Amino acid sequence: MTATPKISIRGLRKSFGSKLVLDGIDLDVERGESLVIIGGSGSGKSVTLKCVLGLIRPDAGSIRIDGTEVVGLRGDARDEMLRKFGMLFQGAALFDSLKVWENVAFGLIEGRHMPRAKAREVALQKLAQVGLGAEVGELSPAELSGGMQKRVALARAIAAEPEIIFFDEPTTGLDPIMADVINDLIVQCVKRLGATALSITHDMASARKIADRIAMLYKGRLIWVGPVKDIDHSQNAHVDQFIHGRAEGPIQMEVLRP
Amino acid sequence: MNVLALIGRVILDGLETAGRMGMFAGNGVRHAVLPPFYFRLIGRQMLAIGYFSLPVVGLTALFTGMVLALQIYIGSARFNAESAVATIVVIGITRELGPVLGGLMVAGRVSAAIAAEIGTMRVTEQIDALVTLSTNPFKYLVAPRLWAATITLPLLVLVADTIGVMGGYLIGTQKLGFNAGSYLKNTLDFLETADVVSGLVKAAVFGFIIALMGCYHGFHSKGGAQGVGRATTDAVVSASILILVANYIVTELFFAK
Numbered sequence: 001m002t003a004t005p006k007i008s009i010r011g012l013r014k015s016f017g018s019k020l021v022l023d024g025i026d027l028d029v030e031r032g033e034s035l036v037i038i039g040g041s042g043s044g045k046s047v048t049l050k051c052v053l054g055l056i057r058p059d060a061g062s063i064r065i066d067g068t069e070v071v072g073l074r075g076d077a078r079d080e081m082l083r084k085f086g087m088l089f090q091g092a093a094l095f096d097s098l099k100v101w102e103n104v105a106f107g108l109i110e111g112r113h114m115p116r117a118k119a120r121e122v123a124l125q126k127l128a129q130v131g132l133g134a135e136v137g138e139l140s141p142a143e144l145s146g147g148m149q150k151r152v153a154l155a156r157a158i159a160a161e162p163e164i165i166f167f168d169e170p171t172t173g174l175d176p177i178m179a180d181v182i183n184d185l186i187v188q189c190v191k192r193l194g195a196t197a198l199s200i201t202h203d204m205a206s207a208r209k210i211a212d213r214i215a216m217l218y219k220g221r222l223i224w225v226g227p228v229k230d231i232d233h234s235q236n237a238h239v240d241q242f243i244h245g246r247a248e249g250p251i252q253m254e255v256l257r258p
Numbered sequence: 259m260n261v262l263a264l265i266g267r268v269i270l271d272g273l274e275t276a277g278r279m280g281m282f283a284g285n286g287v288r289h290a291v292l293p294p295f296y297f298r299l300i301g302r303q304m305l306a307i308g309y310f311s312l313p314v315v316g317l318t319a320l321f322t323g324m325v326l327a328l329q330i331y332i333g334s335a336r337f338n339a340e341s342a343v344a345t346i347v348v349i350g351i352t353r354e355l356g357p358v359l360g361g362l363m364v365a366g367r368v369s370a371a372i373a374a375e376i377g378t379m380r381v382t383e384q385i386d387a388l389v390t391l392s393t394n395p396f397k398y399l400v401a402p403r404l405w406a407a408t409i410t411l412p413l414l415v416l417v418a419d420t421i422g423v424m425g426g427y428l429i430g431t432q433k434l435g436f437n438a439g440s441y442l443k444n445t446l447d448f449l450e451t452a453d454v455v456s457g458l459v460k461a462a463v464f465g466f467i468i469a470l471m472g473c474y475h476g477f478h479s480k481g482g483a484q485g486v487g488r489a490t491t492d493a494v495v496s497a498s499i500l501i502l503v504a505n506y507i508v509t510e511l512f513f514a515k
Contacts, residue, residue, distance in 0.1 A: 111392030
């Protein structure tokens with residue numbers, strides 16, 4: 001008998017107006033596994049994550065977390081489900097009206113009603129884990145560089161020690177060195193928590209580093225799923241084109257050629 | 259172009275927007291009256307909405323009271339009723355001009371600020387981040403603003419009423435030659451509780467509308483800086499129009515009694 005997957009997606013479909021974004025996704029993420037979804041811009045990666053979190057309601061399909069159906073969940077049951085999650089947003093999405101440490105402690109104070117003083121201690125500890133000192137905690141997010149904001153966002157995502165962490169394009173917009181620092185931190189944090197991670201990216205260096213398994217999304221369908229070591233001999237022309245970043249191949253970008 | 263289809267589309271769009279606003283309002287009120295309450299946020303919003311609007315509302319009321327005294331003097335002089343100036347100024351200010359002009363000024367200031375702030379939070383995914391941190395955006399963003407605006411607008415209008423009457427008094431005694439004592443006596447003698455109360459009820463309704471429109475348009479903004487800009491404009495315009503409509507409805511309700 002096999003254990004229930006942490007996240008189990010079946011037949012997920014979503015369209016916006018006449019545009020079909022997800023065309024029947026089936027995907028399992030095992031407990032403690034790090035799965036990375038790769039794919040071009042507009043291939044439906046973000047929508048998949050947002051459907052799991054309930055930020056977007058899918059048109060059809062089922063999403064189970066620990067075997068429990070979460071599509072259409074409301075109220076307390078939804079809050080309970082969301083407590084298992086942490087998410088690192090693409091643009092960091094830090095609250096700019098709050099100080100850095102208040103950002104990191106937000107889920108603890110508001111979501112779990114931890115006393116502020118105790119939450120502050122935890123926040124500073126998490127900031128230290130991502131390599132930021134206590135003095136950064138007193139700054140406002142607007143005073144930080146992009147790389148620091150990402151690290152603060154990572155600290156916020158792991159602050160409540162979630163069972164599942166989502167990473168939305170964690171390295172986009174960073175220089176290659178900072179991107180690698182973030183990748184290392186992600187691997188460390190996920191390992192330390194023993195969390196299940198689901199990431200989306202189009203940065204192959206990042207995907208290779210943080211993934212146990214990779215899934216490739218193309219035109220709303222998963223066209224390849226496999227362990228990260230098999231990505232270089234996938235026998236799939238679409239995957240080959242993507243990981244080598246070639247303009248020529250079966251994937252045609254919707255660009256008018258001169 | 260089919261004209262009938264166009265008319266139908268416009269009406270359907272209008273109804274859809276009204277329905278969405280109604281549902282948004284219902285959701286907002288539900289979260290505003292059910293615990294937990296964010297008292298710290300309500301306090302901060304009361305400061306932003308109420309206290310910092312004082313100069314704008316005060317100046318508006320002052321000059322409105324002054325101009326009202328002048329105009330009513332000109333009008334009432336035509337049938338030798340100059341002594342009515344004080345009474346008409348105070349009734350005009352408390353029942354109508356204090357709440358409506360105050361409400362419109364605050365709408366311009368506060369609806370725009372709320373829509374811009376929440377709109378930016380929407381397009382930078384901060385509202386989604388709230389959800390993933392187990393915090394309901396309605397509870398955290400909408401409810402405190404609804405409370406703060408609904409509580410502070412009547413207080414602002416009370417200040418505006420006082421300053422407006424003082425404006426009238428200033429012109430009455432300094433320019434039109436009224437005796438200070440009798441002007442004040444005329445002001446107070448014919449003023450009824452209902453005049454002030456109806457004005458304050460209006461103010462509370464306007465405050466609710468101002469916060470609601472700011473939040474609604476902010477929440478539904480999309481598409482980056484331009485979207486936030488549009489949300490800001492829409493918030494001010496719709497809040498102003500709804501204030502004028504609500505003003506008539508509330509007046510009618512009080513008038514019927």
